[in-house]
Amino acid sequence: MADVTQLSPELVRRLHDLARALTAASRSRALYPAQHPTVTGAVERFRAAIDQASGGMSITMAVTPQTLLVEGVAAPAGDGPIAEAAAYLHDHDVLLIGFLHNTPTAVLQDLLALLASDPVEVRARGGPAACWSHTGHQEVTIEQIDVQKVLEDREVKSPAARDDVWRAVVHAVLEHREALDETVLQRLLAIAGDVGAIGALATDVMAPGHTPQGSPMITTQAAAVLAAYRHLTGVVSLLAPERREEVLSNLAAATARLEPAVAMRLLTTDRAAIDAEDGAVLTGIVERFDDAKVAQLLATTLAIDGQASQRLASVFDTIAPDEERKRRVLRLTRTLLSDADFGRQSQFATLWSSMEELLLTYNERPFVSTAYRTALDEASGRAPHLAADLPPESREWIQTLDQDNVRQLSVTLLIDLLNLERDAARAPDITADVAALAEDLLLEGDYAQALRVIEALAAKAVDRGAVTAAPSRLAIDRLAASAGLRETVELLDELDDEQAEVFARFAATLGPAVVEPLLPLIALELETRARTRAFAIVRGFGAEAVRRLTPLVTSGQWYAQRNAAVLLGEIGTPEGVPSLQTLLRGGDPRVAREAVRALANIDDPSAARAVHVVLRATSGPLRQAVVAALVAERDPRVVPVLLRVLNESDPFGTDHPIVLDTLVALGTIGGDQAVGDISRVLRRHRWFAPKRVRALRQIGLLVLRRIGTPAAASAIQDAAINGDWFLRRLARTVTS
Numbered sequence: 001m002a003d004v005t006q007l008s009p010e011l012v013r014r015l016h017d018l019a020r021a022l023t024a025a026s027r028s029r030a031l032y033p034a035q036h037p038t039v040t041g042a043v044e045r046f047r048a049a050i051d052q053a054s055g056g057m058s059i060t061m062a063v064t065p066q067t068l069l070v071e072g073v074a075a076p077a078g079d080g081p082i083a084e085a086a087a088y089l090h091d092h093d094v095l096l097i098g099f100l101h102n103t104p105t106a107v108l109q110d111l112l113a114l115l116a117s118d119p120v121e122v123r124a125r126g127g128p129a130a131c132w133s134h135t136g137h138q139e140v141t142i143e144q145i146d147v148q149k150v151l152e153d154r155e156v157k158s159p160a161a162r163d164d165v166w167r168a169v170v171h172a173v174l175e176h177r178e179a180l181d182e183t184v185l186q187r188l189l190a191i192a193g194d195v196g197a198i199g200a201l202a203t204d205v206m207a208p209g210h211t212p213q214g215s216p217m218i219t220t221q222a223a224a225v226l227a228a229y230r231h232l233t234g235v236v237s238l239l240a241p242e243r244r245e246e247v248l249s250n251l252a253a254a255t256a257r258l259e260p261a262v263a264m265r266l267l268t269t270d271r272a273a274i275d276a277e278d279g280a281v282l283t284g285i286v287e288r289f290d291d292a293k294v295a296q297l298l299a300t301t302l303a304i305d306g307q308a309s310q311r312l313a314s315v316f317d318t319i320a321p322d323e324e325r326k327r328r329v330l331r332l333t334r335t336l337l338s339d340a341d342f343g344r345q346s347q348f349a350t351l352w353s354s355m356e357e358l359l360l361t362y363n364e365r366p367f368v369s370t371a372y373r374t375a376l377d378e379a380s381g382r383a384p385h386l387a388a389d390l391p392p393e394s395r396e397w398i399q400t401l402d403q404d405n406v407r408q409l410s411v412t413l414l415i416d417l418l419n420l421e422r423d424a425a426r427a428p429d430i431t432a433d434v435a436a437l438a439e440d441l442l443l444e445g446d447y448a449q450a451l452r453v454i455e456a457l458a459a460k461a462v463d464r465g466a467v468t469a470a471p472s473r474l475a476i477d478r479l480a481a482s483a484g485l486r487e488t489v490e491l492l493d494e495l496d497d498e499q500a501e502v503f504a505r506f507a508a509t510l511g512p513a514v515v516e517p518l519l520p521l522i523a524l525e526l527e528t529r530a531r532t533r534a535f536a537i538v539r540g541f542g543a544e545a546v547r548r549l550t551p552l553v554t555s556g557q558w559y560a561q562r563n564a565a566v567l568l569g570e571i572g573t574p575e576g577v578p579s580l581q582t583l584l585r586g587g588d589p590r591v592a593r594e595a596v597r598a599l600a601n602i603d604d605p606s607a608a609r610a611v612h613v614v615l616r617a618t619s620g621p622l623r624q625a626v627v628a629a630l631v632a633e634r635d636p637r638v639v640p641v642l643l644r645v646l647n648e649s650d651p652f653g654t655d656h657p658i659v660l661d662t663l664v665a666l667g668t669i670g671g672d673q674a675v676g677d678i679s680r681v682l683r684r685h686r687w688f689a690p691k692r693v694r695a696l697r698q699i700g701l702l703v704l705r706r707i708g709t710p711a712a713a714s715a716i717q718d719a720a721i722n723g724d725w726f727l728r729r730l731a732r733t734v735t736s
Contacts, residue, residue: 007070007073007074007075011070012075012076014049014052014053015053015061015068015070015075015082016075016081016082017049017052017053017081018049018050018052018053018059018085019068019081019082019084019085019086020049020081020085021042021045021046021048021049021050022046022049022085022088023081023084023085023088024042024045024046025039025042025043025045025046025108025112026088026112026115026116028042029042029043029109029112029113029115029116030116030433030436034109034112034113039112043105043108043109043112044105046108046112047103047105047108050099050101050103050108051101051102053099054099054100054101055101056101057100057101058098058099058100058101059098059099060096060097060098060099060141061096061097061098062095062096063086063089063090063094063095063096063097064086064090065086065087065090065160065162065200066083066086066087066160066196066199066200066203067082067083067086067196067199068082068085068086074196076199076256076257076258076259083200083203088115089115090145091119092115092119092122092128093119093122093123093127093128093144093145094128094142094143094144094145095143095144095145096141096142096143097140097141097142097143098140098141098142099139099140100138100139100140103139103140104139107137107139107140108140110135110137111132111137111140114128114131114132115128118428118432127144127145128142128144129142129143129144130144158194158197159187159190159191159193159194159197160191160194160196160197160200160201165183165184165187166187166204168183168184168187169184169187169188169191169201169231170201170204170205172184172231173201173205173224173227173228173231174205174208174224174227176227185235185238185239188231188232188235189235189236189239189240191232192232192233192235192236192243192247192250193243193246193247193250194250195250195253195254195257198228198232198250198251198254199254199257199258201228201232202224202225202228202254202258205224205225205227205228206221206224206225206259206262208224208487209221209224216259216261216262218261218262218265219265221259221262221265222262222265222266222269225255225258225262225266226266226269226274226278226281226282229251229281229285230277230278230281232247232251233247233248233251233277233281234277248281248284248285248287248288249288251281251284251285251288252284252285252286252288252289255267255285255289256289266282267282267285267286269282292332407441407444407446407449408449410437411437411441411449411452411453414430414433414434414437414453415434415452415453415456417430418430418431418434418456418457418460418468418472419456419460421467421468422467423467424467427467427468427470427471428471428474430468430471431457431460431468431471431472431474431475432471432475434453434456434457434475435457435475435476435478435479435482437453438450438453438454438457438479438484439479439482439483439484439485440484441453442482442484442485442487442488443484443487443488445499447488447499447502447503447506448502450506451502451505451506451509454476454479454506454509454510455509457472457475457476457479458472458476458509460472461473461476476510476511476513477513479510480510480511480513480514480516480517481513481516481517485510485514485517486517488503489517489518489520489521489534492521492529492530492533492534493528493529493530495533500533504533504536504537504540507537508537508540508541511541511544512541512544512545512548514537515538515541515545515548515549516548518534518537518538519548519549519551519552521533521534522534522535522538522549522552522560522563522564522567523552523555523557523559523560523563524559524563525557525559531563535566535567535570538567539567539570539571542571542573543571543573543575543576545571546568546571546573546575546576546579547575549564549567549568549579550579552564553579553582553583554582558588558590558591561583561586561588561591562590562591562594564579564583565580565583565591565594565595565597565598566594566597566598568580568598569594569597569598569599569600569601569602570598570601572598572601572602572603573602574602574604574606574607576598576602577599577602577604577606577607577610580595580598580599580602580607580610581595581610581613581614583595584596584599584610584611584614584626585614592614592626593626593628596611596626599611599641600638600641605644607641608640608641608644608645609644609648611626611641611645612644612645612648612649612658614626615627615645615658615661615662627661627662627664627665631665631668631669636669636671636673638669639666639669639670639671639673639674642662642665642666642669642670642674643666643673643674643677645658645662646659646662646663646666646677646678646681647677647680649662651681651684651692651696652684652686652689652692652693652696656692656695656696659681659696660695660696660699663678663681663696663699663700663703664699664703666678666703666707667702667703667706667707668706670703670707671707671709672707672709672711672712674707675704675707675709675711675712675715676715678700678703678704678715679704679715679718679719681696681700682696682697682700682701682719682723682727683719683723683724683727684696685724693726694726694730697726697727697730698730701716701719701730701731701734702734704716704734705734716731716734716735717731717735719731720732720735
C-alpha cells in the first residue's frame with residue numbers, strides 16, 4: 001500500500017501535549033468548580049500547551065472518533081492522549097476546534113465549562129458551536145457535527161464503529177478467545193483491510209494496560225497489540241488467504257503509528273519466547289518496514305525523548321540490520337528532524353553525532369560523563385546530611401501532600417458539596433460528579449474511599465426532602481453499569497480479603513443492579529475465589545436478585561445453568577421457583593440435580609408443586625436424576641416435598657411410576673415424619689388395577705420396614721391386623 005502523508009515528529013509531540021492538557025483540564029473542570037486550585041492549575045497547563053502547539057500563531061484540529069487531524073493529516077491513531085482527546089471531543093459533537101496564540105484564561109474556563117456540560121443538553125440548545133457563538137469569544141473556534149446527518153447515515157458503519165460487534169472483537173482479543181462467531185470473524189476481516197481501524201483496535205486493546213495510577217504498562221500493551229495482530233492474520237488466513245500480504249503491510253503501517261514505546265517493545269519481542277505463528281507475524285511486519293517508516297519511528301522517538309537509548313538502538317538493529325540501510329535511514333531521519341524545533345537547536349549537530357554513534361555502535365558509555373556518573377553514585381551518600389537539616393515536622397507535612405491524603409480531601413469536599421446542595425437545577429451536575437469520582441476511585445483501586453462516596457449517594461437517594469434524591473438514584477444506577485465497576489469485577493479474584501469485603505459493601509449499597517456485571521463470574525464452570533465472592537454478593541440481595549439471574553437460566557452452557565440453580569437455592573425464596581422449574585425441564589441431569597436441591601430448600605408449596613410437575617413430565621434418566629437429587633444429601637427438608645408429591649399424585653393412573661419412585665426415596669430419608677402418609681397410601685385401592693395395587697402395597701410395606709423405627713413397625717403391624725384381606729396377607733409376609 002502507498003504511504004500517506006504524516007505529521008512531523010515535533011508536531012506530533014506538541015499535539016500529544018495539547019491533547020493531554022485538554023483532557024486533564026476537562027476532567028478537573030467536571031469534578032471541581034472553576035476557582036478550585038486543581039482547575040486553575042490544569043487551565044494554565046492547557047494554555048501553555050496551546051501556546052506551544054500554535055507556534056506563535058494558531059492551531060486548528062479536525063476531530064474524528066479515533067484521532068485528531070492538522071491540515072488534513074491525521075495524528076497516529078494509536079497515541080493514547082490524542083485518541084482520548086479525539087474521543088472526548090467527538091462525544092461532545094465537536095467536528096473542528098481551533099485556538100489562537102495567547103488565548104486568555106477566562107476564555108478557556110468558558111470552553112471547559114461548555115465541554116463539562118451534558119452533551120444531550122448542549123445538543124438541545126443547538127450544539128456546541130451554537131452555544132459557543134453566544135459567548136462572543138473569538139480566540140477559540142468550534143465547528144460541530146451535523147447530528148441529523150449522522151443519524152441518517154448510521155447504517156453505514158466503518159470497520160472501527162464502536163458498536164456491540166466491535167466490543168465483542170476487543171473482548172475476544174483481551175480474553176484470547178479462539179472460537180468466534182461469524183459476525184465477529186467478518187468484522188475482523190474488515191478491520192484487517194483498514195490501517196486506521198487496525199490502529200483503533202490496537203488503542204482499545206491497549207487501554208486496560210495501565211497501572212491504577214494511570215501509567216502505561218508497555219509490555220502488557222505490546223502483548224495485547226500482538227494478540228490483536230494474531231487474530232487479524234488468523235482470520236485472513238482462514239477466510240481470505242490471498243490477502244495475507246496486504247494485511248501484513250497494513251499491520252506494518254499501523255505499527256509505525258503506535259505510541260513509540262509500544263512499537264519499540266513490540267518490535268523487540270523475543271521471538272524464542274513466543275509461538276511460531278506470532279513470530280511469523282512479527283517477522284512479516286519487520287520485513288515491510290520500509291526506510292520511510294523506520295525513519296518516521298526514529299524521528300518521533302528522538303523528538304520526544306531528546307536522545308537515543310539502548311532500547312532504540314536495539315529496535316533499529318532489528319528493523320535495519322545491514323550497515324548500508326542503517327546509514328540510509330539515519331540520513332532520512334535527520335532530514336525529518338531538521339524540520340522540527342528539536343533539529344533547529346544550536347547543539348543539535350553535537351547531539352546528532354552522539355545519537356548516530358550510539359545507533360550504529362551500541363555503546364552508551366561515551367555519552368555519560370564521568371562527573372555526571374560520579375554525582376549519581378554519591379547522591380545516596382549526601383542524602384543523610386541533607387535530611388539532617390529538615391525540621392521534625394517535615395515528614396508529617398509531606399504526608400499531607402501525598403496521593404492518598406489529597407484523594408481523601410477531594411472525596412470529603414465533593415461529599416460536602418453533595419450534602420449542601422439546595423439548588424434543584426444543579427443537583428444532576430453534582431450527583432454526576434460524585435458518581436464519576438466513585439468510578440475513578442474504583443479504577444484507582446481505592447475501594448474504601450469509593451465506599452464513602454457511594455454511601456453518601458445512597459443516603460441522598462432515600463432522603464425524600466433532598467433535591468438530590470432522584471439524581472442520586474439515577475447516578476447509582478449509572479454507576480452500576482459503568483466501566484469502572486466492570487473492571488473491578490474482573491479483578492475480584494485478585495483482591496485480598498479486606499479489599500473484597502469493602503467492595504462487597506460497595507456492591508450491596510449499589511443494589512441489585514450490580515448483579516448484571518457479576519454474571520460472567522457466576523457463570524464460571526470451575527470454582528474460583530471470584531465466583532465464590534460473586535455468589536456471596538448476589539445472595540445478599542435475596543429475592544430482588546432472582547429475576548436478574550434469567551440470562552444464566554436461559555444460557556446454553558450447562559454449568560451456567562447449574563450455578564444459577566445453586567444460587568437460587570441459596571437465596572431460597574419462592575420467587576425462584578419458576579426459574580428452577582425451567583431448569584428442571586431442560587433435560588440435563590447435572591442441572592436437574594441442583595435445581596431439585598434448590599427447590600427442596602424453598603419452604604413454599606410452589607416448590608413441591610414444581611417437583612411434582614417435573615416428575616410427571618419426565619421419564620427415564622432425567623426422572624431418576626431428579627429422584628436421586630432429592631435423596632442424595634439426606635436432607636430432612638426434602639421430606640415435605642416428597643410427601644406433597646405422594647399425596648397429590650394418583651397412584652393408579654399416570655402418576656403410578658412417580659408414586660413408586662417417591663416411596664423408594666422416602667425409604668432413604670423419610671423417617672417417622674413419613675410413616676403416616678405411607679400408611680394412608682397403603683390403604684388406597686382400585687378394583688380394576690390389581691397389579692398397580694399390589695406393587696404399591698408391596699413397595700410401601702418394604703419402605704416402612706426399611707425405615708425401621710418403632711412407628712414404622714407399628715404401622716406394618718396395624719396393616720396386618722386392620723387392613724383389608726389383601727393388605728393383611730402382604731403385611732404378614734413382610735413381618736414374617
